[in-house]
Amino acid sequence: MSEETYEVAAPTPAMPQLRVAILGTGKMGGILLQAFLKNNLVSPDQIFATVHHPERAQALSVQYGIEMTTDNLAAASQADVILLGVKPVQVPALVEQIRPALSPEKLVLSIAASVMTSSIEKAAGHDLAVIRAMPNTPAMLAAGITALCAGRFVSEQQMAIAQRIFQTVGRTVVVDEKHMDAVTGLSGSGPAFLYIIIEALAEAGVNVGLPRDVATLLAAQTTLGSARMVLETGYHPALLKDAVTTPAGCTVDGILELEEGGLRVTLIKAVKRATQRAKELANG
Ligand SMILES: NC(=O)C1=CN([C@@H]2O[C@H](COP(=O)(O)OP(=O)(O)OC[C@H]3O[C@@H](n4cnc5c(N)ncnc54)[C@H](O)[C@@H]3O)[C@@H](O)[C@H]2O)C=CC1
Ligand SMILES: O=C(O)[C@@H]1CCC=N1
Structure with a gap:
């Protein structure tokens, strides 16, 4: 079997310094959040997540023991890695909302189908590191596969960090962005x-x-x-x-x-x- 397994995800080393924000913790964001916590990728005080409704934020905060709000800008401001988990059509407004928190040192991971890295870079207004990812729901059992592609300002080290993050939910494969819609139609759906x-x-x-x-x-x-x-x-x-x-x-x-x-x-x-x-x- 190859180094990347699919029954049990390759053990992902904890990233003690890393702070992660998940903006839009729905079905897919929730699966990722639980995997990050379960695998001790980050500790509960290093993860900040948001949803649309305050009541749900409160309930999930208690359930996961993490800081969970509806304040995307506050969550993004506290994190080094910002994962966009909202619906594709909601991404531009979300990026606009968190723009003050998007410094060039931050890494944005977008799991939104369809949304180009260039459109997120453009909305940020500067050289922002953006990685587009397409996971799938078997991620819940660490049996998923996530395809990743790099935007223009992503370093090798940042891609390695993204791979380590998504290896908590299964295998990863790096592809050219031109293939991401096809990946979505095949392994996403x-x-x-x-x-x-x-x-x-x-x-x-x-x-x-x-x-x-x-x-x-x-x-x-x-x-x-x-x-x-x-x-x-x-x-x-x-x-x-x-x-x-x-x-x-x-x-x-x-x-x-x-x-x-x-x-x-x-x-x-x-x-x-x-x-x-x-x-x-x-x-x-
Ligand atoms: N469900 C799947 O199998 C996969 C989904 N995706 C992508 O993941 C994204 C989310 O999809 P699902 O999880 O299926 O949808 P979902 O509807 O379950 O999740 C969206 C979440 O965003 C939250 N939200 C909406 N507006 C918000 C705002 N302004 N601020 C903060 N949170 C907000 C909602 O409360 C909800 O929890 C989509 O972009 C989709 O393309 C990617 C791979 C697989
Ligand atoms: O159906 C959708 O749009 C999302 C993207 C891939 C899987 N679910």
């Missing part, structure tokens, strides 16, 4: 596509007589095991498929149905469509 496949396989199991819990277990573990085979053997998926397909056996009959139903083309279209939509999200 991908868990939703795969849950539908798992749900459908389980439904099929029920249809052929299995109890639902057994069918769901079989479908999910088969998906997990098959993914591990691709990652850990390095074999092409087609070769692994061939090994399952006994001549004149039952698998080939199932494959025929999949091809006739257009599963392959449908998945390609789904990723293409999600990629296309990812390009538009920054504009609402």
Whole structure:
């Protein structure tokens, strides 16, 4: 297995000096916040998070034992690394709001789909280090993958810091920014596509007589095991498929149905469509 594992994230050393702000602690921001705390990446007094509603800030503050408010500028002012976790269309207003806190020494990590590093740099009005990241929800189990790309003013050291931060939630891969919408359509949205496949396989199991819990277990573990085979053997998926397909056996009959139903083309279209939509999200 490679150094970067996906079952359990590579142990990420604590960064004792680092102070992190998460602005917009929703589904994805919340997953990241919990991972940072669980992995002792930073201690609770080094992390400052915000949400939109004061009541939610209060409740989450108690839940996580951290400073949690609705004051983005105050949170950003206290941090070295500022993670933008709001919706794409909300990013420009957020950057405008925290502009007084954006000095050239700070590192901005944006997980917003669609939003270009250049638009954040421009809104900051100076040479700001911006890294765009696209994590996915299996981050909750440290089984995610985060693609990262650097803006114009990012040093190698800052990219290394970003990788260490996102390694708390799984693997990381550095890509050119021109690929980020495609990454969004594939691995950002991908868990939703795969849950539908798992749900459908389980439904099929029920249809052929299995109890639902057994069918769901079989479908999910088969998906997990098959993914591990691709990652850990390095074999092409087609070769692994061939090994399952006994001549004149039952698998080939199932494959025929999949091809006739257009599963392959449908998945390609789904990723293409999600990629296309990812390009538009920054504009609402
Ligand atoms: N959900 C996912 O699987 C992934 C989401 N993303 C990106 O993460 C971002 C957030 O997505 P989700 O977590 O799914 O949405 P969400 O709606 O759960 O989270 C957005 C959060 O922003 C907060 N918020 C809104 N306005 C705010 C403001 N002015 N100040 C502070 N907080 C504010 C809201 O209270 C909410 O908690 C999006 O940009 C999305 O593209 C990226 C990768 C995967
Ligand atoms: O659906 C979305 O827009 C976000 C980005 C990738 C996953 N969720």
